[in-house]
Amino acid sequence: DQQVKQNSPSLSVQEGRISILNCDYTNSMFDYFLWYKKYPAEGPTFLISISSIKDKNEDGRFTVFLNKSAKHLSLHIVPSQPGDSAVYFCAALYNQGGKLIFGQGTELSVKP
Amino acid sequence: DSGVTQTPKHLITATGQRVTLRCSPRSGDLSVYWYQQSLDQGLQFLIQYYNGEERAKGNILERFSAQQFPDLHSELNLSSLELGDSALYFCASSPRGQKTGELFFGEGSRLTVL
Numbered sequence: 001d002q003q004v005k006q007n008s009p010s011l012s013v014q015e016g017r018i019s020i021l022n023c024d025y026t027n028s029m030f031d032y033f034l035w036y037k038k039y040p041a042e043g044p045t046f047l048i049s050i051s052s053i054k055d056k057n058e059d060g061r062f063t064v065f066l067n068k069s070a071k072h073l074s075l076h077i078v079p080s081q082p083g084d085s086a087v088y089f090c091a092a093l094y095n096q097g098g099k100l101i102f103g104q105g106t107e108l109s110v111k112p
Numbered sequence: 113d114s115g116v117t118q119t120p121k122h123l124i125t126a127t128g129q130r131v132t133l134r135c136s137p138r139s140g141d142l143s144v145y146w147y148q149q150s151l152d153q154g155l156q157f158l159i160q161y162y163n164g165e166e167r168a169k170g171n172i173l174e175r176f177s178a179q180q181f182p183d184l185h186s187e188l189n190l191s192s193l194e195l196g197d198s199a200l201y202f203c204a205s206s207p208r209g210q211k212t213g214e215l216f217f218g219e220g221s222r223l224t225v226l
Contacts, residue, residue, distance in 0.1 A: 004154075006154075031211075032211075032212050032213045034212075034213045034214070041219070042219055043114060043116070043202055043204070043217030043218050043219050043220055044155070044202070044215075044217045045114070045217070046214045046215065046216075049212055049213060049214065051212075089154065089155060091155075091213060092213075093212070093213035095211055099157050099160070099168045099170060100145070100157065100213045100215060101157060102147070102154045102155035102156075102157070103154050104153065104154035105154055105155075
């Protein structure tokens with residue numbers, strides 16, 4: 001039962017353009033949604049989050065959008081930089097259960 | 113550097129064996145989480161401890177067990193190892209009272225079962 005899904009295993013974008021990473025979820029009880037970034041040989045690091053009562057959160061070049069009716073969230077990176085090349089994990093938190101559930105990840109490659 | 117320390121970084125062992133992975137959370141963090149990342153898989157939640165008590169459980173196999181000690185470090189024990197247990201095992205910690213899901217991950221322990 002995959003409650004958080006990232007259907008695109010990989011994404012390639014030109015430097016300076018927008019990167020859009022997508023994530024779908026099934027459980028309407030999630031309280032927070034997060035994006036984590038992971039470089040090879042390192043642990044995931046927190047990038048940005050959004051509460052389930054919001055529909056947008058912005059932090060510099062990173063914006064997360066939440067569409068509750070579609071049970072869909074997306075991460076926009078503008079402009080994309082080569083240093084953004086990493087695996088991005090979508091995650092969802094159900095506070096009552098205390099679990100942070102991750103998607104399978106999308107590998108972003110930003111080409112110079 | 114997240115402040116979360118995991119040992120060992122790499123471990124190679126044989127099927128049927130037992131291993132222990134160790135995690136030291138960030139100073140002051142009371143919660144410890146264990147995740148498994150297999151090849152081409154996302155991060156699978158295994159178990160969470162809060163101040164020594166088990167708080168949440170994921171799809172952790174019966175052959176696996178964990179505990180959190182009074183000094184807040186945690187150990188994940190994997191026994192009767194199978195080839196499919198080969199994976200990266202991550203430990204993460206979170207600050208007291210944190211309810212938004214922001215975790216600090218260690219660099220992981222790569223387990224190879226031959």
